[in-house]
Amino acid sequence: MDIRDKVMLGSAALLGFGIVVGGYLLGDGLTRARAADRSVTVRGLAEKDVTADLATWSISYAATGFDLPTVRAEIDNNTKELQAYFKSMGFPANALTPVGAGVNQYLNNGVNTITITQRMLLRTTDIARAQKAVAQQFDLVRRGVTLQEGSGMRYSFTKLNDIKPPMVAAATRDARAAAEQFAKDSGADVGGIKSATQGYFSIDARDGEGGDGGSDTPYKKVRVVTTVDFYLK
Numbered sequence: 001m002d003i004r005d006k007v008m009l010g011s012a013a014l015l016g017f018g019i020v021v022g023g024y025l026l027g028d029g030l031t032r033a034r035a036a037d038r039s040v041t042v043r044g045l046a047e048k049d050v051t052a053d054l055a056t057w058s059i060s061y062a063a064t065g066f067d068l069p070t071v072r073a074e075i076d077n078n079t080k081e082l083q084a085y086f087k088s089m090g091f092p093a094n095a096l097t098p099v100g101a102g103v104n105q106y107l108n109n110g111v112n113t114i115t116i117t118q119r120m121l122l123r124t125t126d127i128a129r130a131q132k133a134v135a136q137q138f139d140l141v142r143r144g145v146t147l148q149e150g151s152g153m154r155y156s157f158t159k160l161n162d163i164k165p166p167m168v169a170a171a172t173r174d175a176r177a178a179a180e181q182f183a184k185d186s187g188a189d190v191g192g193i194k195s196a197t198q199g200y201f202s203i204d205a206r207d208g209e210g211g212d213g214g215s216d217t218p219y220k221k222v223r224v225v226t227t228v229d230f231y232l233k
Contacts, residue, residue: 038232039194040182044175045225046167049206052155052218055130057122058099060148064115075101075116081143082120089133095124117148127155127218155218157203167224168198175228183232191231199225 063074086096100119134153183190206221
């Protein structure tokens with residue numbers, strides 16, 4: 001075998017070795033890539049019972065008659081009675097404010113008829129007092145004030161930002177528990193978080209109480225669902 005043949009043989013051997021090594025590294029890399037790509041997507045839920053910290057009562061009432069001064073006088077009297085009612089309940093004067101009024105004039109069987117509608121808003125952070133005012137609102141009827149349909153108390157929870165971080169953390173822990181159960185059933189272990197998506201926060205009446213459009217409740221349930229993709233190893 002001359003020197004040229006030996007060089008060619010050596011080059012072929014090196015090439016073959018390189019292919020083997022390259023194939024091994026490629027295969028090992030693909031194996032590691034597949035292992036790194038193994039993941040499980042689960043959802044975590046967090047719930048928290050809260051009590052509303054703001055009550056708003058939209059109040060509408062009307063008076064109807066045949067001349068403007070008489071109708072206006074009735075509306076003014078109703079407003080005074082409404083203010084007296086809330087004062088008797090212990091609300092400060094600035095808790096009740098006018099938010100609008102409307103005048104409708106029309107002919108009824110050829111008779112000029114006038115209706116004035118007044119809208120007031122009660123806004124308070126005293127939830128217990130607000131509940132008491134609603135419970136005793138029939139006293140307004142005794143005072144001659146008839147509330148129109150759609151007048152109702154609404155309770156709101158305004159401190160959502162204060163409870164968001166711990167609720168997201170709780171939802172993530174719930175998601176990890178679900179992932180660990182899945183991994184246990186499939187003979188794997190749960191690694192770190194590959195990706196995560198926070199769902200929206202919902203605030204609803206607790207245990208189906210109120211919230212039917214005609215009434216509301218200060219007792220709420222806050223919910224959030226997170227979607228988390230965990231690595232499996």
